[in-house]
Amino acid sequence: MDSYGDLIAADDVxxxxxxxxxxxxxxxxxxxxxxxRLSLDFLHAYMLGNYRDLYAGVLALDINDxxxxxxxxxxxxxxxxxxxxxxxxxxxxxxxxxxxLPPQRVYRLFDxxxxxxxxxxxxxxxxxxxxxxxxxxxxxxxxxxxxxKRALRHAHLAPGHAHLAPSAEELxxxxxxxxxxxxxxxxxxxxxxxxHYEKAALYELPFTAAEGFAAKHGIPRDVFLQRIAxxxxxxxxxxLQESAHQRGATDVQADLTRMPLTRLAxxxxxxxxxxxxxRRHELTHALESAAGRAAGSHRASWGKVTAVLDDSxxxxxxxxxxxxxxxxxLACHYLLAALAGDYTGLWTSGRTDALLTYPYGPTPLGxxxxxxxxxxxxRLVIVSDGxxxxxxxxxxxxxxxxxxxxxxxxxxSIVHVNPVYDAADFDVRRLTATVxxxxxxxxxxxxxxxxxxxFTEGRTGLAELSTYMDTRAxxxxxxxxxxxxx
Amino acid sequence: xxxxxxxxxESRPSQVWGAVRLVPLVRDxxxxxxxLRPELYGDVAGLVQVGPRHAYVSYIPHGFVATWTNDSxxxxxxxxxxxxxxxxxxxxxxxxxxxxxxARRQAKNRLRFLPMHLALEGYLALHFGGPSIAxxxxxxxxxxxxxxxxxxxxxxxxxxxxxxxxxxxxxIHPNQCGVMLYVADALAAVFAxxxxxxxxxxxxxxxxxxxxxxxxxxxxxxxxxxxxxARIPDAQIRSLAHLRTAVADQERTWTHFHDTxxxxxxxxxxxxxxxxxxxERFTLSRFLPTFRPKQENHIGEAITDDRGRIAYLKTFxxxxxxxxxxxxxxxxxxxxxxxxxxxxxxxxxxxQLGLRLESAGFGFLLRQDVLDAYRKQERTRDQR
Numbered sequence: 001m002d003s004y005g006d007l008i009a010a011d012d013v014x015x016x017x018x019x020x021x022x023x024x025x026x027x028x029x030x031x032x033x034x035x036x037r038l039s040l041d042f043l044h045a046y047m048l049g050n051y052r053d054l055y056a057g058v059l060a061l062d063i064n065d066x067x068x069x070x071x072x073x074x075x076x077x078x079x080x081x082x083x084x085x086x087x088x089x090x091x092x093x094x095x096x097x098x099x100x101l102p103p104q105r106v107y108r109l110f111d112x113x114x115x116x117x118x119x120x121x122x123x124x125x126x127x128x129x130x131x132x133x134x135x136x137x138x139x140x141x142x143x144x145x146x147x148x149k150r151a152l153r154h155a156h157l158a159p160g161h162a163h164l165a166p167s168a169e170e171l172x173x174x175x176x177x178x179x180x181x182x183x184x185x186x187x188x189x190x191x192x193x194x195x196h197y198e199k200a201a202l203y204e205l206p207f208t209a210a211e212g213f214a215a216k217h218g219i220p221r222d223v224f225l226q227r228i229a230x231x232x233x234x235x236x237x238x239x240l241q242e243s244a245h246q247r248g249a250t251d252v253q254a255d256l257t258r259m260p261l262t263r264l265a266x267x268x269x270x271x272x273x274x275x276x277x278x279r280r281h282e283l284t285h286a287l288e289s290a291a292g293r294a295a296g297s298h299r300a301s302w303g304k305v306t307a308v309l310d311d312s313x314x315x316x317x318x319x320x321x322x323x324x325x326x327x328x329x330l331a332c333h334y335l336l337a338a339l340a341g342d343y344t345g346l347w348t349s350g351r352t353d354a355l356l357t358y359p360y361g362p363t364p365l366g367x368x369x370x371x372x373x374x375x376x377x378x379r380l381v382i383v384s385d386g387x388x389x390x391x392x393x394x395x396x397x398x399x400x401x402x403x404x405x406x407x408x409x410x411x412x413s414i415v416h417v418n419p420v421y422d423a424a425d426f427d428v429r430r431l432t433a434t435v436x437x438x439x440x441x442x443x444x445x446x447x448x449x450x451x452x453x454x455f456t457e458g459r460t461g462l463a464e465l466s467t468y469m470d471t472r473a474x475x476x477x478x479x480x481x482x483x484x485x486x
Numbered sequence: 487x488x489x490x491x492x493x494x495x496e497s498r499p500s501q502v503w504g505a506v507r508l509v510p511l512v513r514d515x516x517x518x519x520x521x522l523r524p525e526l527y528g529d530v531a532g533l534v535q536v537g538p539r540h541a542y543v544s545y546i547p548h549g550f551v552a553t554w555t556n557d558s559x560x561x562x563x564x565x566x567x568x569x570x571x572x573x574x575x576x577x578x579x580x581x582x583x584x585x586x587x588x589a590r591r592q593a594k595n596r597l598r599f600l601p602m603h604l605a606l607e608g609y610l611a612l613h614f615g616g617p618s619i620a621x622x623x624x625x626x627x628x629x630x631x632x633x634x635x636x637x638x639x640x641x642x643x644x645x646x647x648x649x650x651x652x653x654x655x656x657x658i659h660p661n662q663c664g665v666m667l668y669v670a671d672a673l674a675a676v677f678a679x680x681x682x683x684x685x686x687x688x689x690x691x692x693x694x695x696x697x698x699x700x701x702x703x704x705x706x707x708x709x710x711x712x713x714x715x716a717r718i719p720d721a722q723i724r725s726l727a728h729l730r731t732a733v734a735d736q737e738r739t740w741t742h743f744h745d746t747x748x749x750x751x752x753x754x755x756x757x758x759x760x761x762x763x764x765x766e767r768f769t770l771s772r773f774l775p776t777f778r779p780k781q782e783n784h785i786g787e788a789i790t791d792d793r794g795r796i797a798y799l800k801t802f803x804x805x806x807x808x809x810x811x812x813x814x815x816x817x818x819x820x821x822x823x824x825x826x827x828x829x830x831x832x833x834x835x836x837x838q839l840g841l842r843l844e845s846a847g848f849g850f851l852l853r854q855d856v857l858d859a860y861r862k863q864e865r866t867r868d869q870r
Contacts, residue, residue, distance in 0.1 A: 030655055313657040349660075362501075362510075362657040366716065370730055389657065391499035391740055393715030394733060401720045401729060 006462035013054050013465060014455055016047050018428045018439035020058060020067035021449075023421035026320035029385070031423040033320065039423035040067075048074050052082065054466070056090045059097045060473040061452070062445040068097050069109045076113060076123045087122060096476050098130050103140065106130060107147030114154040127155040138188045141174055143206045149175045207232045225249035234258065238267055256286035261294045261335060262442040266327035273356050280355060287355075291334035294444040298339055305340035306377035309333055309354075310384035311347045312363040317420075326359050328419040329383045331443030336381060339447070344375050348384070363387055365431070366394025373402060379413050381450075385420040386429030386437070396432035403434040415453045417446065489756055490773070490788075494795045495664055495678055497744045499737070501656055504648035505708040507671060508656050509744060511664035517680035517797045520768055520789065522687060619822050623840075628851040640696040640805075647705040653693055658686060664799065666749065667692065670708035673751055673782065674701040678799040680789075698805035714740060751782030752801065767792040777813035780806070811846045837863040 025037045044067075047055040059071055072094050075082075082090065098106055110127055113119075131151065134140055140148050151157075152175060173181055174189050184190040194201035195213045202213040207228055214224040225244045229251040232240065237254040244252035256264060268276060268283050276283060292299065315326035333354050337343045345354060348368050349361045365388040372380055388395040399414065417440040418428035428439045438453035440446065455465055495511040502508075643649050646669065656665075663685050664678030674697055679685050716736045723729050745753070757773035764770075769790050775783040786801030804812065821827040829839040840852060840860035849857060 314655065360658075360660075362498075362659050366733060370726065370733060373726060389499065389501050390659075391716050391737060392502075392713040393717075394736065397716050397718045397736075398729065398733065401718060401723055405720050405723055406726065406729070 009051060009054070010455065010462040010465045012047070013051065013058070013462075014452075015427045016043050016055075017058055017061055017063065017452070018418075018437075019043050019421050019426065020063035020071075020439075021061075021441045021445075022064075022419060022428055022439035023423075024064055024066045024321070027318040028321065028420055028423075029314045029316065029318055029325075030387070030420075035423040036421065039426055040070075040421075043426055044070055044074055048078065052086060053089075054469065056086070056093050057466075057469040057473055059093045060469065060476040062441070062448060064441045065101055065105050068101060069105055069112075072097065073109060073112055073116070073118075076120070076126070077116060077118050079120045079122050091122060091126065092477055093473060094126060095129060096479075098126070099133065103134070103144060104147070107144050107151060110151040110154065111147065114150055119154065124155045127151055128157055131155075131157065136188075137171060138174075138186045139206070141171055142188055142192050142209050145175065145178075145209075203227050203231065205231070207236050222247040222249045226251050229253070235263065238263060242270070256282065257289045259286065259290060260442070261287070261290040261444050262327055262331045264290050265331040265334075265443070266323060268355065269323045269327055269330065269358070273358065276355055284355060287331075287334045288338070291331075291338040294335055295338040295447075298447050300339070300341050302336075302339045302341065303378040304342040304376070305336050305379045305381060306344045306346065306372040306375045307333060307336050307381045307383060308365065308368045308372050309345055309347050310363060310365070311349050311351070311357045311359060312361055312387075313359050314363065314385055314387055316359040323359065325385050325419045326357065328440055328443055330354060330357060332381065332383045332417070332440075332446060335443050335446055340379075344372070344377070346372050362390040364390040364394075366391070366398045369395055369398050373398075373412070377412060380415070381446075382414070382416040382431065382435075383440075384416065384418065384431075386416070386418050386422070386431055388431065399432045399435050415450050417449060417453070488759065490753055490796075490799075491794065492678075492745075492749075492753065492796060492799075497666070497741050497749075498659055498662075499740055500668075500714065500744070501652075502711055502713050503652035503655060504710050505670045505705050506646075506648050506652035507668040507711055508652060509666040509668065509748075510659045510662045511666065511676075511678055512659050512661050513663040513682070514661070516661065516663065516682055517791065519766075520680040520791075520797050522679070522681075522684040619824070621824055623825050623852055623856045624823070625851055625853045640698055640802075641702040643693040643695050643697060646697050646702055649697075649705065650693055653690065656689075658689060665689075665692070668711075668748070669697075669701045670704035671711055671748070672700070672704055672803070673749060673784070674698075674803050676752060676784075676786070676799055676801045678796055680797045696802065698803050698808065700805045701803065714743075752784050768797060774812070774816070775804075777809055777816050779809055779813050781809075783809045783812070807846075811848070814843060814846055814848070836860070837867075 019040060020043075023036055023040050025033060025040060027033045028036060031039075044055075047058075055071065056075060059068060063071075075090050075094065079087065098109075101109075113123060131137070131148075137148070158172070170181075170184055170186055170189060174184065179193070179196070181193070184193055188205075191201050191204045192209070195205055195210070196216075199217050199219065202210045202217070205213065210224075210228050210231065214221075214228075222244075225240065225247065226249040229237070229244075229249070232252065234254070237252055238256075238259055241252050241254045244250075254267075256267075259267070264286055268287065271279075271283075309329040309332065311326055311329065315323065315329065317324040317326070333345045336345070346368050347354070347357060348363055348365060349357075351357060363384070365382070365384060367390075369380075369382065382395075402412075403410075403414075414435045416431050416435050416437045418430075418437055419440050420428065421439065422429040428437055430437045436453040436455075438449045440449055452468075455468070492511070494515075495513055498510045498512050500507045500509045643653075649669075661682050663680065663682055664676065665685075666676050667674045675692075675695065677688075677692060677695075679688060716733075718729070718732045718736060723732060755775060755778075757775055759771050759773045761769055761771045770787070771790070772785075772787050774785055777783060783804045784801040785804060786799065788796055788800075789798035791797050817831060818825075818828050821831055825839060826836050829836045832839065834842075837860040840857060841864055843849065843852060844857060852860075
């Protein structure tokens with residue numbers, strides 16, 4: 001039996017995990033960016049002060065990149081508070097997590113460490129190892145020039161250092177005094193030098209670096225987009241496709257079937273309803289194949305599933321996270337269809353065409369949950385921000401009565417996933433204590449989250465939670481994390 | 487003298503943010519033949535069906551600004567207006583002069599409320615023309631100009647703490663045609679329009695509307711109000727069907743509670759109605775309360791159809807001072823503006839009434855020598 005303290009610890013960790021999955025320090029529908037950051041900062045400080053090991057262990061879970069960076073930063077800032085054993089395990093977790101993060105975030109983290117004057121030996125070693133593991137430093141030197149420069153300077157790394165091969169002796173001059181050389185032997189560096197004087201050369205550079213040169217040479221946007229299209233990354237193509245098409249650059253064509261599910265859902269929701277109608281076949285196919293990929297080995301293994309999906313006005317999110325909650329709901333809709341043997345999706349607005357959904361109307365969750373329970377599912381998944389308002393508290397009452405009087409043997413497993421962090425409560429908003437609630441960032445994480453959500457029901461203690469986190473950490477360290485497979 | 491009847495507008499569960507509670511009013515059948523003037527759709531023109539419509543009467547809510555005139559200067563509608571021809575300029579407008587910054591914003595988005603103190607001042611002037619009989623006590627100014635211009639103080643919605651957020655996060659119901667706005671559970675305003683599209687267009691303008699000082703104080707000082715959360719007694723529930731009935735009961739309970747308890751201050755009292763304009767089957771009228779001091783009093787404008795149902799409604803809750811003033815004026819009006827008769831009616835003497843008029847801000851209505859005589863009378867009474 002766990003002690004009272006252990007139960008509180010487990011509770012705190014879960015609360016923090018929910019926050020770290022959902023909050024990105026940006027504006028949400030109900031709270032602004034300042035409130036979100038203040039609330040999140042408190043949680044980080046609280047976790048670090050009380051449960052340092054668990055705090056580091058959270059790095060192995062599916063938390064978002066923003067919070068992963070914050071955790072790494074706080075751990076490195078407080079190195080001298082950690083014991084030797086803690087440093088070793090933390091160091092491994094940090095290195096593994098940094099390897100998964102997008103490089104621009106890591107360079108920004110290094111810059112934040114520089115500004116915070118964190119320059120202990122561990123920090124420098126971590127920076128050195130991460131940089132030496134980069135596949136192509138010449139590419140980084142072009143695309144993230146100032147980031148790399150500051151990192152090298154902060155970590156006291158000589159670019160000619162043995163760890164920083166290849167093109168090592170050229171890298172130093174390139175980063176610190178780029179135009180002093182007449183020629184570079186490394187092709188990419190030479191292209192960058194030529195791009196200063198020759199328009200054709202810039203189309204061989206990465207998109208973001210080329211964009212600056214295009215402005216410098218005064219190249220019209222449509223010509224530039226048309227010619228740079230092959231150099232764009234997958235997400236750059238997705239992001240720029242619509243604006244490029246409006247300008248007539250038709251070569252910017254994202255391969256939708258290869259996009260990650262939630263991004264794809266957000267893209268679909270950004271299209272006007274007429275476009276979605278016109279491209280219905282293409283979009284549905286893309287969503288379904290992305291969902292199939294995300295479901296992987298779990299495909300069609302969940303039995304009879306009913307989902308209640310929130311498309312009320314609050315699913316609009318904010319100007320920062322435009323339609324994010326709705327995109328998560330839409331992605332969950334397609335993912336659950338792939339996971340379930342028999343699937344029913346119910347939108348709160350009562351509309352039935354998922355592809356044409358848009359945020360509108362109140363949130364009559366209670367009614368919709370009743371309809372869902374009518375279909376006698378073996379699993380009920382609720383995707384909502386938890387602001388049940390028509391009438392307030394009805395969903396909680398329906399779920400409570402269902403659990404206590406109509407289904408005490410728990411034939412139906414119910415889980416609520418919430419894409420929005422509620423800054424005032426330091427947690428995602430719960431519907432009721434009788435139903436587990438988990439934060440969600442990307443719909444792809446649904447299967448592990450449902451695992452995690454079982455802990456929030458208060459039936460499992462700290463020991464089990466620690467075991468679970470250790471397994472996840474071991475899985476991440478051995479490099480078999482599913483995020484990399486994605 | 488009839489009460490206000492909100493038949494056809496059904497209240498739905500409230501949404502709460504801080505001290506502000508918004509109760510949506512939903513119409514089963516929207517009124518199709520009375521619509522907002524297309525010019526006023528402004529930004530949301532893309533969202534609502536403004537396109538080809540069959541014959542309809544259009545209306546412009548009181549205080550809305552648009553470029554009505556041919557010389558493209560902005561002007562405000564003075565009092566709610568109706569017109570059968572969708573293109574004619576409203577009959578009564580008030581020219582506006584903006585300073586530069588305002589004018590720029592004006593060009594970008596033409597829809598906005600005029601600085602609303604004009605509008606409110608308008609209200610009292612519209613309702614009270616001044617003394618109808620020139621009893622000798624009244625000053626020349628009162629007789630010639632009536633009460634106008636009177637400046638009434640009120641707060642713009644943006645100054646009411648939390649109202650902006652409450653309106654921003656409010657989730658508009660399908661078919662919603664109106665809203666009842668409570669601050670600290672005191673009814674601040676009721677706003678209803680004929681059609682859901684009109685409501686979507688006008689919802690954000692509630693923030694530019696005017697609210698009395700009482701509402702402003704409540705919003706600043708009150709802690710957040712409670713939500714009325716649904717509670718289902720679980721003893722008799724044995725199946726999902728039972729649960730469904732219980733849920734329907736919960737929804738009915740709220741509607742009943744709201745209409746019979748929360749909104750009584752508005753709905754249970756009688757109002758003096760004054761018909762302003764009739765057009766086809768619609769009647770535009772203004773209403774005044776009976777001015778009961780220390781109670782809830784609302785004034786407003788309404789458009790009703792031939793069956794007497796509300797198509798358009800806008801109310802303003804008077805602050806305590808305004809109620810007191812309105813009370814005095816209505817009693818004076820009832821006695822044909824005769825001071826002595828009114829004093830008897832109120833159970834005080836003439837000098838006391840005179841001083842009450844002065845402290846209510848109506849000193850300028852009385853002749854100076856008469857007022858001085860009242861003051862002297864009162865002084866000697868104090869000394870006695």
